[in-house]
Amino acid sequence: xxxxxILTPRAYLTVFFMLLVLTAVTVYxxxxxxGAWSTPVAMAIAIIKATxxxxxxxxxxxxxxxxxxxxxxxxxxxxxLVLITLGDVFTRTMTxxxxxxxx
Amino acid sequence: xxxxxxxxxxxxxxxxxxxxxxxxxxxxxxxKRIGILYLISITFFFALGGLFALxxxxxxxxxxxxxxxxxxxxxxxxxxxxxxxxxxxxxxxxAVFGNFLVPIMIGARDLAFPRLNLAxxxxxxxxxxxxxxxxxxxxVDTGWTFYTPYSTAHADSHVISTAVGILIMGFSSIFTGxxxxxxxxxxxxxxxxxxxxxxxxxxxxxxxxxxILGTPVLGITIALVGVERxxxxxIFDPANGGDPLLFQxxxxxxxxxxxxxxxxxxxxxISEVITCFARKVIFGYGFIATSSMLIAILGFFVWxxxxxxxxxxxxxxxxxxxxxxxxxxxxxxKVFNWTATLYKGSITFEAPMLYVFGFIGVxxxxxxxxxxLAALGMDRHVHDTYFVVAHFHYIMVGGALMAYLAAMHFWxxxxxxxxxxxxxxxxxxxxxxxxFNMTFFPQFILGYLGMPxxxxxxxxxxxxxxxxxxxxASVLGVGYLIPGVCFLWSLIHGRxxxxxxxxxxxxxxxxxxxxxxxxxxxxxxVTEEPYQxxxxxxxxxxx
Amino acid sequence: xxxxxxxxxxxxHHFVDLQQQKSAATLGMWxxxxxxxxxxxxxxxxxxxxKLKYYEAFVAGSHELSITLGCVNTAILITSxxxxxxxxxxxxxxxxxxxCNSLLATLALAGAFLVVKYFEWSAKFEHxxxxxxxxxxxxxxxxxxxxxxxxxRIEHVKMFFILYYIMTGLHGIHVVAGxxxxxxxxxxxxxxxxxxxxxxxxELVGLYWHFxxxxxxxxxxxxxxxxxx
Ligand SMILES: [Cu+2]
Numbered sequence: 079x080x081x082x083x084i085l086t087p088r089a090y091l092t093v094f095f096m097l098l099v100l101t102a103v104t105v106y107x108x109x110x111x112x113g114a115w116s117t118p119v120a121m122a123i124a125i126i127k128a129t130x131x132x133x134x135x136x137x138x139x140x141x142x143x144x145x146x147x148x149x150x151x152x153x154x155x156x157x158x159l160v161l162i163t164l165g166d167v168f169t170r171t172m173t174x175x176x177x178x179x180x181x
Numbered sequence: 182x183x184x185x186x187x188x189x190x191x192x193x194x195x196x197x198x199x200x201x202x203x204x205x206x207x208x209x210x211x212x213k214r215i216g217i218l219y220l221i222s223i224t225f226f227f228a229l230g231g232l233f234a235l236x237x238x239x240x241x242x243x244x245x246x247x248x249x250x251x252x253x254x255x256x257x258x259x260x261x262x263x264x265x266x267x268x269x270x271x272x273x274x275x276a277v278f279g280n281f282l283v284p285i286m287i288g289a290r291d292l293a294f295p296r297l298n299l300a301x302x303x304x305x306x307x308x309x310x311x312x313x314x315x316x317x318x319x320x321v322d323t324g325w326t327f328y329t330p331y332s333t334a335h336a337d338s339h340v341i342s343t344a345v346g347i348l349i350m351g352f353s354s355i356f357t358g359x360x361x362x363x364x365x366x367x368x369x370x371x372x373x374x375x376x377x378x379x380x381x382x383x384x385x386x387x388x389x390x391x392x393i394l395g396t397p398v399l400g401i402t403i404a405l406v407g408v409e410r411x412x413x414x415x416i417f418d419p420a421n422g423g424d425p426l427l428f429q430x431x432x433x434x435x436x437x438x439x440x441x442x443x444x445x446x447x448x449x450x451i452s453e454v455i456t457c458f459a460r461k462v463i464f465g466y467g468f469i470a471t472s473s474m475l476i477a478i479l480g481f482f483v484w485x486x487x488x489x490x491x492x493x494x495x496x497x498x499x500x501x502x503x504x505x506x507x508x509x510x511x512x513x514x515k516v517f518n519w520t521a522t523l524y525k526g527s528i529t530f531e532a533p534m535l536y537v538f539g540f541i542g543v544x545x546x547x548x549x550x551x552x553x554l555a556a557l558g559m560d561r562h563v564h565d566t567y568f569v570v571a572h573f574h575y576i577m578v579g580g581a582l583m584a585y586l587a588a589m590h591f592w593x594x595x596x597x598x599x600x601x602x603x604x605x606x607x608x609x610x611x612x613x614x615x616x617f618n619m620t621f622f623p624q625f626i627l628g629y630l631g632m633p634x635x636x637x638x639x640x641x642x643x644x645x646x647x648x649x650x651x652x653x654a655s656v657l658g659v660g661y662l663i664p665g666v667c668f669l670w671s672l673i674h675g676r677x678x679x680x681x682x683x684x685x686x687x688x689x690x691x692x693x694x695x696x697x698x699x700x701x702x703x704x705x706x707v708t709e710e711p712y713q714x715x716x717x718x719x720x721x722x723x724x
Numbered sequence: 725x726x727x728x729x730x731x732x733x734x735x736x737h738h739f740v741d742l743q744q745q746k747s748a749a750t751l752g753m754w755x756x757x758x759x760x761x762x763x764x765x766x767x768x769x770x771x772x773x774x775k776l777k778y779y780e781a782f783v784a785g786s787h788e789l790s791i792t793l794g795c796v797n798t799a800i801l802i803t804s805x806x807x808x809x810x811x812x813x814x815x816x817x818x819x820x821x822x823x824c825n826s827l828l829a830t831l832a833l834a835g836a837f838l839v840v841k842y843f844e845w846s847a848k849f850e851h852x853x854x855x856x857x858x859x860x861x862x863x864x865x866x867x868x869x870x871x872x873x874x875x876x877r878i879e880h881v882k883m884f885f886i887l888y889y890i891m892t893g894l895h896g897i898h899v900v901a902g903x904x905x906x907x908x909x910x911x912x913x914x915x916x917x918x919x920x921x922x923x924x925x926x927e928l929v930g931l932y933w934h935f936x937x938x939x940x941x942x943x944x945x946x947x948x949x950x951x952x953x
Contacts, residue, residue, distance in 0.1 A: 156761055699737065
């Protein structure tokens with residue numbers, strides 16, 4: 079009855095090794111000075127790793143659009159929560175003084 | 182109510198007589214019985230929250246604090262808020278009517294996960310036990326918003342058990358929403374396409390989105406407050422460089438959308454009832470459906486309007502203000518479409534319809550005053566005054582609660598198979614409307630004049646308006662008792678309702694009242710567009 | 725298509741067929757994971773905010789964590805994800821012994837993860853790196869690893885450790901819960917409950933377990949690898 083796509087152990091192993099390599103890469107690049115880009119680089123690698131897990135281990139690649147929508151929208155909400163909150167915190171001190179009242 | 186010749190027969194097998202033991206209720210997986218369990222539990226909490234409201238209104242009769250100390254008063258309004266919001270309004274329409282109606286309206290035998298549904302009720306009850314423990318053991322005084330650092334460092338009341346209660350109740354809400362979404366996606370009867378779904382379903386779909394995307398953030402936030410208090414891990418503690426406004430961001434990320442958890446299902450109810458008693462196809466089905474989704478999505482990005490005077494960045498304030506104005510548009514779309522539905526309809530004024538009329542007027546006032554508050558300058562003047570109190574009571578009591586009562590009257594015959602006394606119920610509806618406006622309209626004026634919220638003493642100039650408000654609250658209280666009397670009366674003396682006492686459209690009216698355990702003998706095939714009402718008023722309906 | 729096992733119907737009364745039942749269960753699990761994203765999300769917001777504000781302190785705090793142990797735990801979790809995926813594969817293809825062994829391996833790896841975590845935490849406790857009255861942190865010593873030592877404040881290092889404990893703690897709770905459900909799966913699999921026709925629970929628990937792995941994939945660089953150059 080199963081309409082599911084069955085991946086082979088070989089495919090899983092490939093993904094597994096890619097994840098291990100990417101872990102090594104993320105540790106390696108942590109020791110390189112990217113300045114302000116350190117965290118974005120680390121996050122980019124983490125996102126690639128998470129995507130691999132999602133696509134293959136979690137079979138997202140073979141899932142319907144609704145599943146994609148669910149996971150993408152939760153991620154978008156999270157990013158929005160982070161960005162809007164930070165947007166407040168880091169513009170708080172950029173206040174312009176009100177113009178002096180001419181008396 | 183006089184012609185008994187044509188009284189319909191009461192069905193032989195119903196979900197109500199499918200087992201009478203306590204066990205058959207407490208271990209039921211039937212979505213209808215679970216809806217009834219919720220009905221009983223939230224009615225209890227409504228009464229409890231109402232009791233706190235009563236004490237608050239009594240205290241405010243006089244400018245002096247004569248009934249209670251300020252400490253006690255703080256606990257009163259806190260517990261009123263917590264009980265009414267988390268244990269009554271959030272579950273109210275979704276947990277009772279959503280549970281009862283979502284599967285039936287889409288032609289399914291149950292929700293997708295009946296066991297999870299029962300577990301949700303138990304989670305709600307477990308959360309309620311913690312909250313009740315906090316209440317009886319001395320109460321909690323942080324306000325329902327738990328603002329830090331007061332709640333984490335200074336409050337000397339039962340914050341932790343309340344927080345645990347709300348955390349658990351939050352998961353109940355999440356799983357209810359999850360159940361609805363899966364059910365609506367996967368269990369629709371053949372022919373029940375998305376644009377044939379009743380608007381009640383669209384409203385619940387939108388509500389469920391907020392439940393599953395917003396509630397977890399409340400969960401972790403309230404858990405962090407508990408952890409900070411219990412273990413001293415001060416994530417919001419300024420002593421560690423923590424930002425108390427971070428708490429407010431996280432809290433309102435849920436708690437503004439939570440307003441839509443309360444009002445969206447209410448709007449779903451209004452759409453169902455208004456088209457039935459106007460005997461007309463709903464006007465602008467597509468607009469109403471999409472506006473529900475728009476409200477759910479846009480509503481996520483306006484939370485900072487609660488923080489204008491909190492030292493939030495003024496740029497953030499500007500954006501939140503603009504977005505808050507934007508979210509008023511889909512709400513207005515609904516009001517216009519409901520009004521257009523009435524145009525040239527053959528309108529009748531049964532109790533559910535009276536509540537709907539009340540809702541539309543009151544919700545419009547509540548919504549428009551929301552725009553006052555969304556404006557940065559105006560908010561500075563009325564922030565934390567009775568203007569805000571009046572505004573959100575217009576939305577939650579005037580809006581959500583009136584819709585809840587409309588739903589109670591509209592679907593009561595379906596749930597119990599019995600008719601309630603129409604005349605008395607209409608008196609109740611009018612009493613609720615009058616009492617409600619008398620209670621809360623003076624509060625707009627009070628707030629505009631500068632009466633701050635959360636105080637049990639005030640200057641004598643405000644007394645007249647407070648007396649009016651308390652007098653109104655007494656009318657409102659009596660108004661709420663009347664439906665209770667009607668429903669209890671109907672259980673004993675009510676006429677049998679028959680499958681479709683309102684001659685309404687929708688799958689729930691095609692099956693017996695009360696429905697049998699598995700809803701449909703055979704899964705229906707839907708061939709018709711929704712709300713195919715014709716203007717020929719029926720004689721049965723007015724008997 | 726066999727709908728029954730040991731005479732017991734797999735199809736709940738309110739579903740039309742097994743396909744519908746399965747698609748409902750799968751969607752439910754994905755929705756649950758979406759809520760989990762936002763549940764952890766609150767912590768990620770706090771982390772991002774404070775890391776940006778108190779970067780020096782976070783770098784100093786991060787240097788107190790062991791990269792070796794962090795790497796070992798990352799490898800352990802990734803491997804457990806692999807064995808979980810193989811467990812699902814075993815169930816999908818009806819290889820009972822293979823499925824059982826894979827689940828057992830997943831359990832062992834999850835246990836190993838917790839053991840490593842235990843040693844990590846207890847080392848922190850010994851060094852008084854626990855937020856609270858006993859919190860001790862040698863600022864002058866840490867000054868060597870940060871770019872702007874004058875910005876370093878001990879209370880902000882404390883904030884790093886607060887986040888460290890709460891984030892890894894919440895993740896740890898998820899690992900413990902995972903061990904519970906995988907152990908249950910294992911006993912069911914041993915009984916031969918799952919087959920090529922029916923393996924939905926294995927698949928759903930698999931989804932959950934991979935999610936736990938994904939959370940760790942983010943936690944590892946955020947907590948262990950700050951400012952290491
Ligand atoms: Cu709001």
